[in-house]
Amino acid sequence: MDFTFSEDQLLFRDSVRDFLVNEVTPERVRASWEKDDGRDAELWQQLAELGLCGMTVPEDFGGLGMNELDFVLLAQECGYVALPEPLVNTALVAVPVLSRLGGEAASEYLPRIASGELRVAVGCSENGLVEDAAQAGLLLWAEPEAFYVLTAEQFSTRYNPSVDPSRRLYAVELGSDAKPVATGDQAQALYQAVLDRGALGAAAQALGLAQRMIDISVQYSSERQQFGKPIGSFQAVKHHMANVAVRLEYAKAPVHRAAYALAEDAAGASEAVSHAKLVACEAANLAAKNSIQVHGAMGYTWEVDLHIFMKKAWALAGSFGDTGFHKQRIAEHIFADGAALGAGTTFA
């Protein structure tokens, strides 16, 4: 039993965090909102050069050969800066799914994804809309019965603006020549793989977002004065933040366990993911709610940075399976006949 990250994993996290915090400032996020495609080609190239686009690509295909567990801490950091670029969907969802599919698609596309040359989008019918579909040269589209790998000519898109201006969402229509590359059980497994990894990515980002909103609110409430004192000295304000800290603290281990379970292909991985997604997004939503309250009217403005993080938290809560979807999966697990519950069953 070792529920800790390795020295290497933590060091890598630290260096990526430094990079992101320095490079992906709120100003840079806002700048990308102003662009038509919402994307920052220079930043994407920087991420590729750091090895992040190819982090989970097998070494044979020019990547670093790492897994979901190696990436989960980085996904938290992506949340912390509200990274607009689709790194999490690429490295944590599209690449592992494409690797599972294997064959020609994997050998043709994975090296190009690793180098940053090819942008890939990934979606599933549970979500409906697909992030970055119009910006991507390749689309992975998962339905329970059919899995597609499509190049840009094989699908058309319709832009749907999101509350989070960083998210570029598209309705996708498959062209008449789109043929599934997998059907039946294989498609079902890939569909599951997309949903689980997408939900894990959302959960991990939610942890980072919640932490960022706490940090912003703590700083603001230490500076803003009313009644001759910093508002952060008032207990009602303190307790708003303490409540977020409690929910966040207890959402971390479920997310890390879910990442481990996916990396290990462990039984029960899907329930672990649903659990992680629900508690992490709940923590982030509470962070959003309490943070805006702590900011007063300032929090209700476009100008203050809080909303960059708040809106991403709102958006992620419903993506890759909404609360109903994930609660249903938990319910199927715990209300099943003969379910192993109670003390001593968590790691069994």
Added chain:
Amino acid sequence: MKLNFTEQQNAFREEIRTWLAENVPAEPLKTFDTEEGFQQHREWEATLNKGRWGMVTWPEDLGGRACDLIEWLIFEEEYYRAGAPLRVNQNGIFLLGPTLMEYGTQEQKERFLPRMATGEDVWAQGWSEPNAGSDMAAIRSTAKREGDKYIINGQKTWSTRAVWADWLFGMFRTDPESERHRGLTFILVPLDTPGITVRPIPQLDGLPGFAEIFFDNVEVDVSNRLGDEGAGWSVAMATAGFERGLMLRSPARFQETARRLVELYRANQASADRDPGVRDAVIRAWMDAESYCLSTYQTACRLSQGGKIGAESSTNKIFWSELDQNMHGTAMSLLGARAELLPHAPDAQGVGTWLDGWMFAQSGPIYAGTNEIQRNIIAERMLGMPR
């Protein structure tokens, strides 16, 4: 990261499981808030100790097994799974024991730990006073040094299980000129010393689960002092750390409650689903109990690799106490009109344990430092908000 148990850990689990299967009393013991039940629980502690299962984390020469935190969690899982009796001496073994190991002299360790382990000495905690609750630094009971004795005067209150306990560990003001955190001393007091009056206080269930204690010129030998004179606050903070930290409430307890809640829901699903909030609350209960377990394992692993536990331990106390309240509250909703029945009501059909649990759950956010105080600590020391 490796989330499975070693062969050795599995063997340890097997060993405790087998022992418990053979030794846990078939008939549940009476509650330790009655004299008879207290005695039964004291005997159970002796039985546990004979099997060297009393304090598995203690060193072997003190009758323990020198278990690390993971083995301790495994022990707790099996213990709750088996429905073994609650620990009448938990103030001793989980709070004072670790404090003694850190601050006690060799002589004190030898004198107190073995008798604590056998249940011969059951310990009560004497910190709160009528005017020193959340504000523990307002303690006024005094211990005046006279030669090699302390003369204690004053009053303690809310002292759990003090009605039948043998010893009290308390905080007293040794420096009458001192204020707040300074001048307090941690002293161990035999409850049968002349001058002590213990007055039982009936709790919510009517049973005398705690007591107030009056001290009238009570003489205690200086060798009963734990730590330096005037250093009581820092010794007590170490104890409070154990209380709020990992030891007091292991996840197993809440996971078993969550399991029973799922069972209760399934047995009453048709009526329960008329209130859609109930199903959601059951799902949440399971998730939160699971989160608590996962986080505890994560913390335990971090600590065993040399990490330290800081102000974030205050999140722990809030999390489990609110979880416990939510779970029992959900059970009360589920039970509907039967929820109010006392355990011995002829038609209660075994649901009374939920009512007992519900009542006890009301105290979780109060004892061991109220949840408001924990939130203050989190905001100021973990998040760094201004005082």
